[in-house]
Every structure is written in structure tokens, then in C-alpha cells.
Amino acid sequence: MKILTAKQLANADKVTLEKQDITSEELMERAATLVFNEIHNRLQGAPIPIKIFCGIGNNGGDGLVIARHLIQHGYHVTVFVVNYSDKRSDDFLANYDKLKEVTRDWPQLIKKTDDFPEINTGDFVIDAMFGIGLNRPIKGWLADLVELINKSQAFILAIDMPSGLFSDKIPGNDAAVIKANFTLSFQAPKLVFFLPETMDYVGDLQILDIGLDREFLSNIQSKVYLVGQEEALSLYKPRKANSHKGDYGHALIVGGSYGKIGSVLLTATSALKTGSGLCSLYIPKCGYHALQTGLPEAMVLTDEGEELLSSFPADFTSDVVCFGMGAGTANETVEALRELLENTNSPMVIDADGLNILSKNRDLLNLLPKNSVLTPHPGELKRLIGDWADDFDKLEKVRDFSRKYGLTIVVKGAHSFTIDREETYINNSGNPGMATAGSGDVLSGVIASLIGQGYEPVSAAVLGVFLHGSAGDIAASKIGYESVLAGDIAKNIGKAIRDLFQEPVHDSEKN
Ligand SMILES: NC(=O)C1=CN([C@@H]2O[C@H](COP(=O)(O)OP(=O)(O)OC[C@H]3O[C@@H](n4cnc5c(N)ncnc54)[C@H](O)[C@@H]3O)[C@@H](O)[C@H]2O)[C@@H](O)CC1
Ligand SMILES: Nc1ncnc2c1ncn2[C@@H]1O[C@H](COP(=O)(O)OP(=O)(O)O)[C@@H](O)[C@H]1O
Numbered sequence: 001m002k003i004l005t006a007k008q009l010a011n012a013d014k015v016t017l018e019k020q021d022i023t024s025e026e027l028m029e030r031a032a033t034l035v036f037n038e039i040h041n042r043l044q045g046a047p048i049p050i051k052i053f054c055g056i057g058n059n060g061g062d063g064l065v066i067a068r069h070l071i072q073h074g075y076h077v078t079v080f081v082v083n084y085s086d087k088r089s090d091d092f093l094a095n096y097d098k099l100k101e102v103t104r105d106w107p108q109l110i111k112k113t114d115d116f117p118e119i120n121t122g123d124f125v126i127d128a129m130f131g132i133g134l135n136r137p138i139k140g141w142l143a144d145l146v147e148l149i150n151k152s153q154a155f156i157l158a159i160d161m162p163s164g165l166f167s168d169k170i171p172g173n174d175a176a177v178i179k180a181n182f183t184l185s186f187q188a189p190k191l192v193f194f195l196p197e198t199m200d201y202v203g204d205l206q207i208l209d210i211g212l213d214r215e216f217l218s219n220i221q222s223k224v225y226l227v228g229q230e231e232a233l234s235l236y237k238p239r240k241a242n243s244h245k246g247d248y249g250h251a252l253i254v255g256g257s258y259g260k261i262g263s264v265l266l267t268a269t270s271a272l273k274t275g276s277g278l279c280s281l282y283i284p285k286c287g288y289h290a291l292q293t294g295l296p297e298a299m300v301l302t303d304e305g306e307e308l309l310s311s312f313p314a315d316f317t318s319d320v321v322c323f324g325m326g327a328g329t330a331n332e333t334v335e336a337l338r339e340l341l342e343n344t345n346s347p348m349v350i351d352a353d354g355l356n357i358l359s360k361n362r363d364l365l366n367l368l369p370k371n372s373v374l375t376p377h378p379g380e381l382k383r384l385i386g387d388w389a390d391d392f393d394k395l396e397k398v399r400d401f402s403r404k405y406g407l408t409i410v411v412k413g414a415h416s417f418t419i420d421r422e423e424t425y426i427n428n429s430g431n432p433g434m435a436t437a438g439s440g441d442v443l444s445g446v447i448a449s450l451i452g453q454g455y456e457p458v459s460a461a462v463l464g465v466f467l468h469g470s471a472g473d474i475a476a477s478k479i480g481y482e483s484v485l486a487g488d489i490a491k492n493i494g495k496a497i498r499d500l501f502q503e504p505v506h507d508s509e510k511n
């Protein structure tokens, strides 16, 4: 699914009005009615107090339409007009008039702190103050109102966007932002819904298709995509009945050191679980017995070093090399990576200590085969590209780095971002249970396996990140977040692949 900017959405809006020959008021009615339907489906007429905070632009207009439908269906609604300006939009005004037709309870104007209502824990608050039209941070008494709503512990539903979030920049430390429990957003997800600095304001997310012009949307240029089941499925290559293990790639996994041999076991297990035809491991001697016993399906080659990697088997060929997990950053191991890079043209996946070695020995970056995949977590990324001012700056810096060295970078996190030159793919699977030792090792095994099986490295990264998150979701659904171990993620990769073909999960269950 494409992620669109406020400007692109405004253009889509304009084209839709022309092509469908409808007024903007009709489009607002359509969009807000869809929101009403979602609320009605969930509340089923429950007599809970609903407090709707409407701005004076079109986000507020949406709030008024929602209020009208809720009142007509017998809900207990109080409407507040948050009157931060007297420049009310035309569609707001039209719906203000329509509201009068269904209730005698006049909307209450809020113009200053004294006008704030009481908000109780059991209230259902609808935030329709600002949407994509926000053009400066929320300050002053408006910020106090946002704080009051946030502190109320009421359930907060944000319309289109939590008020205070911009679609294209970070609001800043001292700006007020609604912290929603649920966001119903129109037509396309906005980038800020997925960034570490802003994702917590969104709560659960559901995108409502409000019927903007299909042709315009499909032709619109966006280089940022949200990757869910549908996008992952489109990348998947089915196995042929008439095939053999030679068709599914030979993955070589290079890593480990004394006390960190388990990381290689996790990577290798996940590579085989993702379907590699053959998997070889290159490790220091101390890990030999553990790996041969722990994963009899893998072949094990040992380095001369007892406890550290110090070289690379020069005449070894494989379809992909995965380097770094548990390897440490000793000088011998730096030289082993140098030797590996000088002697291989296979595409590579570099993770963990492999990344730390690259950060400290930047000349090695130029030796990496083009289109190799790097999988840093935020700490490793900072060592690799330096610090960033905010998440937008981070994305720009990662794009520059990707372009400069011709690499695909997976920036791991709650929503992992795969960045390949100009393109950005945001993953929408996974859960906090995956914040556990070794889960990154499992991810590098999945990506390496897919590259070995013939996937383009960027497709392997995008599909691999999705499958890894989905396997984590399956594990968590069985045993709970706290108990998920990295090995459980590896174990469920097969089910994650099978689930690509299941009926799609509702958007609101994922964020
Ligand atoms: N195609 C679409 O995407 C549709 C959008 N609609 C709604 O329209 C919204 C956008 O409406 P608007 O463009 O009227 O903008 P908003 O309603 O988001 O904001 C209203 C106005 O507030 C002012 N403002 C901005 N920041 C402020 C601040 N910090 N303090 C005080 N005033 C500030 C600006 O002049 C802005 O135009 C969307 O978010 C959505 O809810 C829907 O009605 C239907 C269709
Ligand atoms: N809250 C979360 N939601 C979704 N995925 C997560 C979350 N926390 C961690 N993950 C995923 O788990 C993996 C953690 O990787 P990493 O930090 O390298 O772990 P390790 O170094 O222990 O292997 C990443 O793929 C990341 O995207």
C-alpha cells in the first residue's frame, strides 16, 4: 500500500471531486459516514458518553457529520467546537447547520481554558480537531486541552490523524499531540504512523477506503510503501513440484565466537526453515560440537581459530554469504571479513558484529558486493551513519548511505524500514514479544535464505522482514509476548509462509 503525503491526498481529493462529479461536502459525508459505521459496529448502541472535539476545518467537519449520525442512532453525544480561529471551513459550516436539525443540544464552544469540560475515564472521546491541515505545532490553551484529553484515561479515537501530528515532520518535543487509542485514517496511511518518534500517538490503526479516484491513486508517484500480507504475497515465489535441493540455494553463514555460538545456530535454523536447499556454517572450532548436534541438517566448517574467526575458506562457493552474528570485532575477525570480501562475489547479508566491523573499518564498505543487505538495529545504525536529528533526518541519511554504497539497508525496529536507494518499505508485521535476544539473528537467516533461493536482495529483505514479523506474531499468539524466544520465531517461519495465503487479517489488528 502506498504511503501518501498530505499534498498528494489533497490532489487525490480534488481529482475525485471532478471525476465523480461530487461536492467536497458529499465526500466529507461519505468519509465520515464510514467512520460512523465503524463506531456503530463496535459500540452497538452502548449508552456510553461520547464527547466529540471538533476543530473548525474539515477535520472538524468530519466530527460534525459523525456526531449527526451518532445522535440519529440514539447515542449520548456532546459536541465541542474547539474554536481556535473564526475561519470555519465551508463544509464545517454546512454540517454545523445540519447538526441543528437533529439536536437541540447546541455544540459547546471552547475558546479558552475556562471552557474546558470534564472528561471522565469511561468517556469515549472523538478527536476531530486537526487532520492533515495542521500547519504549526499545537500550543497555548489548545495544548492544555490536548493534555486534559490525554490525561483523562478516556478511550480516544482520532479521526484521520491524532491532532498535533504532521504528515511530513516531527512535531517537536514541546508540542502537544493527542495520544489516541485508535486512529481511523482516510484512504492511505501517513508516514508518521510508523516512525519510532511518532507511532505511539496512533494506537491501533485502520485505513478507511473513502473511494478516492482509483486511477489517480494508482498513478501517483510514491516511493514509500507499507508492506502487509498482500504486498508480501506478491513477492513470494512458489516452489516447483519438479525440483531438488539444488534449486533452493546454498547459504553460507559465517559467525560465532566463544560464548556466542548460539547466534549462528539461530541464523542457520531460520535459513533452513525459510527453505534453503543447503546450509553451511563457518565458525571457530569451539562451536563445532554444539552446531553439529544442534542442527544436524547443516554442514559445519571450522576456522583455524579456537575461539574467534580469523580467516575464510577461499575456494568455497555459495549462493549467498551471511556474516556477523556473534562474531566479535577482534582484529583477526576484521581480517577474516576483509579476506571474505576480497574473495567472494556472492551477495551478502551483514548483521550484528559484521556491521560494527564495517563502522570501524570503513574502507571495507567499498568492498561489499553491490546490493548486499545490511540489517542494523538503531545502535548499529548510529555507528554506521552517525547520529540524526529526528526520524525524517534518519531516513534521509540512510537513503544517502544506500545510494553511496549501492546497498539495501533494513533499519530494524517495531516497524522495520527497508531502504533501497530511493525506495522505502515499511513493515507492518511483528510485535513487542520479538524484542528478545537473537531475534535479529533469525531475521538475517531468513533474508540470506531468500537471496540464496534467487530472490532479488531488496525483495528478500522486504519479504524476509515481513515473514519474520509474521512468524513472531504466530509465536506470540500461542505463548504470549513475554515467552517468545528467537527460536520460536524461527520455528514458525513455515506457518508464516503458509499464512501468506490465508484471508487477510483486518488492518486494525496490526500497527
Ligand atoms: N480526501 C481527504 O483526505 C478528505 C479529508 N477530509 C478531512 O479534512 C481534513 C483536512 O481538513 P483541513 O484542510 O480543513 O485542515 P484541518 O481540519 O486539519 O485543520 C484546519 C485548519 O486549522 C488551521 N491550523 C493548522 N494548524 C493550527 C494550529 N496549530 N493552531 C491553530 N490553527 C491551526 C489551518 O488553517 C488549517 O487549515 C482531513 O484530515 C480529513 O479529516 C474529509 O472531510 C474527507 C476527505
Ligand atoms: N516491538 C517490536 N515490534 C516488532 N518487532 C520488533 C519489536 N522489537 C524488536 N522487533 C524485531 O526483532 C528484531 C530484533 O533484532 P536485534 O535488535 O538485532 O536483536 P538481537 O541483536 O538480539 O538479535 C528486529 O527484526 C526487530 O524488528
Ligand SMILES: [K+]
Residues within 6 Å of the ligand: 059, 127, 128, 129, 130, 131, 158, 159, 160, 161, 162, 163
Ligand atoms: K484528528
